[in-house]
Amino acid sequence: MSLKRRDFLGIAALSSATLVTGKATASEAPAHNPDALGVLVDTAVCSGCRKCEWACNRTHELTDRPMSTFEDKTVFELHRRPDRDAFTVVNQFIAPENPEKPYAIKVQCMHCLRPACVSACIVGALEKTPEGPVIYDAWKCIGCRYCIVACPFQIPAYEYDEALAPEVKKCSFCYERVVKEGKLPACTEICPNEALTFGRRDELIDIAHSRIKNHPGMYYDHVYGEHEVGGTSWLYLTPTDFKNTELPDVGTEVGPDITEPIQHGVFKAFVPPLALYGLLGLAMHQFKGEKDKAEETE
């Protein structure tokens, strides 16, 4: 009888201890850099010329395809996604308000303010720089691809066909050019239509909202990326509800805000694991004592 009760107490002790350790505490959001950079993509004026694709391809030495192959508009029939050899791609979409005139949208890494890929990476191979770009260090990477699982925009691509040293491939926001050399990102520099505006993210948000205000009927009243998954460095204006484009409806929930509090809660100064250790040690001692007593009285 009493034996049974003890079994239960023991199990209860174990599970309640983990309940405590599993309890979440809020993690602080990283300090926001007011000078952080961004790009505003205005899909209402993008002509779908694909010059940005070519510039990106050349700058990052992805393939040696000539400019002419990027003028091919039949690719719009496919629905392409960024890949290991194309960090940005331009796709077409139809706005139901105006089905006659197809629009074009350039997609690439959003350079999230709270990037899930960075939070996920087991070795810190991905980093959110204070200037804005999310960059990758292949030397640290173990190739687990958890970053790809975690990304809410399905951006990082992997070099599956590399046998020896595969890398995670994605847009780097031209980190070297932008931060080190003070130039524009390659795509933004080449864009002939001012569909891409480079600048401080804070200012870009103001610009975006004033474009919406000053051009009634031209834009859907939502700056995509202002709040999505906690905000992104790249922002979009769309002529129609963004759900009609290929921008995913990711909501404003921040993935790392779910997982990081759990991690930090479990490891708060190592107290919960040590407490569990102590508790189990105590149980070990306690139950041993009781067993010895039981043996004596037998």
Next chain:
Amino acid sequence: MSGHEIAIPMRAKFFTTGTKVLLLIALAGIATYVYRFFVGLGAVTNLDNQYPWGLWISIDVASGVALAAGGFTTAAIADIFHKDKYHVITRPALLTALLGYTFVVIGLLADLGRWYNVWHPMLPNMWQGNSALFEVGMCVMVYLTVLYIEFVPIVVERFKGRVNLPGALAGLNKLIEGLLNLADKTLVRFTSLFIIAGVVLSCLHQSSLGTLMIIAPTKVHALWGTTISPLLFLMSAIAVGFPMVIFESILASRSFKLKPEVNVLSSLARYTPFLLGAYLAFKIGDITIREIWPLVFTFDKYSTMWLIEMIFGVIVPMIILAIPKYRKKVAGLFTAASLVIAGVALNRIDAYLVAYKPLYVDHAYFPSIFEITVTAGLIATLVLVYRAIVMIFPIISVPVDEAEKIKNGTHEKINFARWK
């Protein structure tokens, strides 16, 4: 050790028809495994940017870790809560965990694009405390070490004072003997410290495996994507621990023609309905609080998998084991244990693979023949190594009066058919 049972190395022919089949599967698996390192992931797997994780992560790693939980749950009940009658199963459980985790790491290496960097998480300049995967990696690494340390006393018991290497290796005899003595004086004395550490480490990474997928809430189906996923992972790992020990103990008895330890196993199985019940209660509570019952009954791919998991993996075995008549029979124990194991493995496959919904998909993922071969090969190799180890080391316990006969090979061979 309780007085009436003693652990001894098993005596049997290593190669039977069964082991020969396993050997073939193992060889095919090993060949594919080696091939993968020459040609890369793309050539052998169906993984892509839509489905970066496939069969290897969901079975070899996630299910592998869950099913190795018999090690820490048995250690907890036998060594921490001092239920001495369970000591006869601590060694098999320890070996299952040790081999289980070893093969998790071997399987993981195949999946890592840069497998030679697998040690990077140990470097302080690469520590990444925000990542649940980092915690899993560290805990698994430390726990695997702890498991090997826990195994040392068994090696000492087997070989201390008996090291006798033949021929050219004879010169090493003294050194190895010395090492065994040293281990006996140090590690073996402190085994209990390691046992507790093993339980703590297990609780940590079993739950963190449940944290991994919820970093992408919009890509995981709501039936599995919940904030209490880490708790559910831990509870199901604890629940599957004893069934795993039961399953494997019955198979070992069958294979070595021993009398199954029905008494010990069925009293161990008493706990399982409670553990499963608690898991089920949390599952149901979670679904209720999040108000997603309609998703359970849509009978699409997701709801079907969820229902199979819950009905056959949790409710049915719960009922079987709650009824003493079935719990005290080998058939009942074995059926229920198998169901729980399949249920938890299915849960891991669901959480990591089925529930994963890429935003842009142009085709579904199905594992390639190579991926399947590697997974099957790893499991077959594990079983073969297990068999070899229980024939070399004192792992499986038998009654003292039987032990001498088994050593001589003159014991009564028990037939599976006569178990009922």
